Amino acid sequence: MPADPVIIWTLDWVPDGPRGFVRDLRLRWACEEAGIPYRIETVPFEGRETNHLDRQPFGQVPMLEDGAIRLFESGAGLIHLGGKSDALLPANEKGRAEVIQWIFAGLNTLEMVTMPWVVLQWSKRGIPEITGWLDNRLAQMEAILSECEWLCGNRFTLADLVMADVLRVDLVRKHGDRPASEAYIERMTARPAFRKAYADQLAHFAKADEARKENDDD
Ligand SMILES: N[C@@H](CCC(=O)N[C@@H](CS)C(=O)NCC(=O)O)C(=O)O
Structure with missing residues (x-):
């Protein structure tokens, strides 16, 4: 049976400045390098300081979820993903x-x-x-x-x-x-793998711009 995708949590939207640099990109990049299936979930940018403290005690992103394992800190997430693939972290x-x-x-x-x-x-x-x-x-x-x-x-x-x-x-x-x-x-x-992760993050935030614009137009 194919493995359930890991879940990479990021913000639903950010201003232009950090796009392409939000650290969910590290986890996306690792998954792309190793062919680890993943999907993206989001927490709202508005209220981010307090709206997901149960998942990230500093109100930041990214978080990684793999079944019952829930991690914050991009480095911890990467080491966890590394355990799934020698392409990221040598087995020896x-x-x-x-x-x-x-x-x-x-x-x-x-x-x-x-x-x-x-x-x-x-x-x-x-x-x-x-x-x-x-x-x-x-x-x-x-x-x-x-x-x-x-x-x-x-x-x-x-x-x-x-x-x-x-x-x-x-x-x-x-x-x-x-x-x-x-x-x-x-x-x-x-x-x-980097190019894909980068393009996907930009596309994610561009889609969020459209959704916000539609809401403003309503
Ligand atoms: N040491 C953390 C840093 C996380 C971090 O700085 N996240 C930024 C996005 S890349 C963030 O959530 N900024 C929003 C904020 O701090 O309010 C990690 O590597 O995960």
Whole structure:
């Protein structure tokens, strides 16, 4: 019997700015890479801070549901999906541990500085210490990516999915000159699974625009 699809939860609508970057894309991308059946469910954008605290205690998205398993945090969702497919997370112990290590590096060492830096850029409040911190981390990744095509083993894994998704943020890409990182982002985002996940997320929010417009017209 075919497996029940996993459910990826996201917002029903977002403004233009975050489209293509809402983190349900990470889970969509992983499912596309591994051929894991999935479907999308939504929580309303309006009232998001409190309307789904039972599923996500910080009022954010994405969430992942797989039968009785309900997860928040995109990293946790990815590791869970990785357990279903060697295409995402190697089955052997060493490979698996190394990929998980890089997932944490992407989320906890890189995104931990890219996100606050980006938010400060939005509000035009650069803080030199944070820019210095960011520059250091990006230079370290540039050195690593100058030496390898993939972060773990000789193939695509969740390590690359997470790192590429963290590094592909427009403001970060435009900040400084890092040819190896740029080539890496280009390679990862050219993957058919990424392109499909990205296009589907844009289509999801475009459909929501139409529904909102129809409601406004009524
Ligand atoms: N660490 C969380 C971050 C989740 C996150 O920042 N989600 C954003 C969308 S990508 C969100 O829900 N923003 C709405 C809000 O914070 O109100 C994860 O990786 O899942």
